[in-house]
Amino acid sequence: MSDQPSSKQSAFDRRAFMAGAAGSALVPITARAAAEDARVSTAQDPSLPVDVTLRVNGKDKRLSIDARTTVLDALREHLKLTGSKKGCDHGQCGACTVLIDDRRVVSCLTLALAAEGQEITTIEGLATDDRLHPMQQAFVDNDAFQCGYCTPGQIMSAVACVKEGHAGSEADIREYMSGNICRCAAYPNIVAAVKQAAPEIMKG
């Protein structure tokens, strides 16, 4: 988490809120929760933006957003990290898959506010310097895509699939990659790519 002070510009400021807590019946509870976990953003008035710090690919990013913003929209619309794709926007297609605290999740059903304090890894954070991550390289080597729209989600999901220990057989790979839909049906090549990359990833 960033230690930077809260923005003074936002109409909703945690410190101002703490100082002036009064009003609705919810306030004491909120104030208490905030006091116990001061790094957590709380949106009290839905019509106001709320300040949040997201840690994305190892860097803290400060945002002022609508409480309804998902991690996917925060990445794409606010941080201009457009690698994560919006397919269905309902958690069905997997195109928006990112890692949160090293676990694969669908970012379209994750509220940005709820992801504060957690480590978000996107496709943009996978390569080191100019060297592709082994899974990215394996997708290239095996022609594991056609249109490419699902590919960032496939790759993020595949990295987690391997680390979970679910890439031991083709049947396992198919089962544990079923949350990532490929409209071009590049599935055989995706399975081949995951198989290729798995030993190298497990080696670390």
Added chain:
Amino acid sequence: MRPFSYQRVTDPTAAVQALSAAAAANDALTKAAAQPLAGGTTLIDLMKLDVMRPTAIVDINPLAQGWSAIEPGNDGLRLGALAKMSDVAAHEQIQRHYPVIADSLKLAASAQLRNMATLGGNVMQRTRCSYFRDVSYENCNKRNPGSGCAAMDGVNRMHAVLGASDQCIATYPGDFAQALIALDAMVAITGRSGTRNMPFAELHKAPGNTPEIETTLRPGELISAFSISGRWPRSVYLKARDRQSYEFALSSAAVALDVQNGTVRDARIALGGVATVPWRAREAEAVLKGQKFDDGLAQRVADAAFADARGRRHNSFKIALGKRVVARALQQAVTMEI
């Protein structure tokens, strides 16, 4: 999505207070203004669809510190309500002593969703009835009480053949709940006056005349844990669906048996994908108990499980399919090596 206030709570008391504060006394939980956010895989989805319209979101994920333990013991099992589906499915002791639980979780949703979704949220997930999920259909008694039911004379291939009423035929979509109800699980519920325990079988309510009331939970109450007595190594979760992975059940069976020398001493059977609520098939269990197992008996048990089933225009196939799923699950449970 409609606007909402958001707060993250760090202790159960604050959670209960925040969830109760906005609730009118007789609010159905499904219509309550304040909703708890755990994994969010149902809630955020239904908010995007405008099916659920809470004005306050209470993020209870910090409660996971106390509410996510997976505790298998010699005499039974306790599962925290905020344990993730994936963690429970992958737990070696759960796989060995409660395969019906591990498999019900593993065969549900996708790896991503199982990483997000919690056990408590999973049993509270709402129906996948397409007329419920699409607000352009005016008539849905669950969404708009008193408006009618579009599924009744609509395309009801996915709908329930057991536990339906003339108000609602929406299927309970989950898998894990069938394992819980089969194993006589207890559920711990934390509310204003502390924590109470009740049989899991008393959590869900058949639609009757009030399909908008889906459980006996009241606003301000949270599921905090599940517990199960004994071990059930001879247990199976079998799920038949339109595709092999990442799909809801057309028909499923949770089966747990105690078999000694070919005789079934105890039997638990629950059905999924075919009923409006997690469905315990007690009549079928009675046919099975005390008998020597063979394929003919499996068939009679399956017939008993669906004796009261009522098909509609597009879903009658579920009765034949469901019987085969029950019979096959029993055969698998009897022959599995433990």
